[in-house]
Amino acid sequence: MKDEIITVQYASLLYDFYGSLLREKQARVMALYHEDDMSLSEIATELDMTRQAVHYTLKKSEAFLEELEDKLGLIASYMSNRIRADRAIAYLRELDISDDDRNFVIEIIEELAE
Numbered sequence: 280m281k282d283e284i285i286t287v288q289y290a291s292l293l294y295d296f297y298g299s300l301l302r303e304k305q306a307r308v309m310a311l312y313h314e315d316d317m318s319l320s321e322i323a324t325e326l327d328m329t330r331q332a333v334h335y336t337l338k339k340s341e342a343f344l345e346e347l348e349d350k351l352g353l354i355a356s357y358m359s360n361r362i363r364a365d366r367a368i369a370y371l372r373e374l375d376i377s378d379d380d381r382n383f384v385i386e387i388i389e390e391l392a393e
Contacts, residue, residue: 287313293344296353305340312337364392 291313298306304326311317311325319337323330348354367388371381 290341290344292354293341293348296357297344297347297351300347301340301343305336305343308333308336309340360392364388 290309294309294313298309301309307326308322311322312319317325319330319333322328322333326333328336368385371384371388374381
């Protein structure tokens with residue numbers, strides 16, 4: 280799941296799961312980069328920082344969040360549950376049951392997987 284270099288998608292997941300544990304400035308940089316899709320230069324201007332300081336803050340924040348994931352494994356658990364839920368839903372679609380029953384069970388699985 281993780282490469283040597285953190286992918287943007289993975290870093291966004293890290294932020295979604297653990298972002299509230301960052302310091303205020305770190306959280307702001309991560310939010311602008313991952314949620315608002317701003318460039319490092321745009322963030323630097325917005326927060327009155329150098330581009331290099333933004334880059335450093337971003338990488339330091341991502342490393343901290345990755346360390347949390349290594350210890351807690353919430354994303355790995357979520358992904359595993361999502362795969363299981365998708366398999367259960369695929370199996371349900373094959374069963375000869377009413378659409379209402381199928382949809383009811385699918386809704387329950389979706390709620391549990393989130």
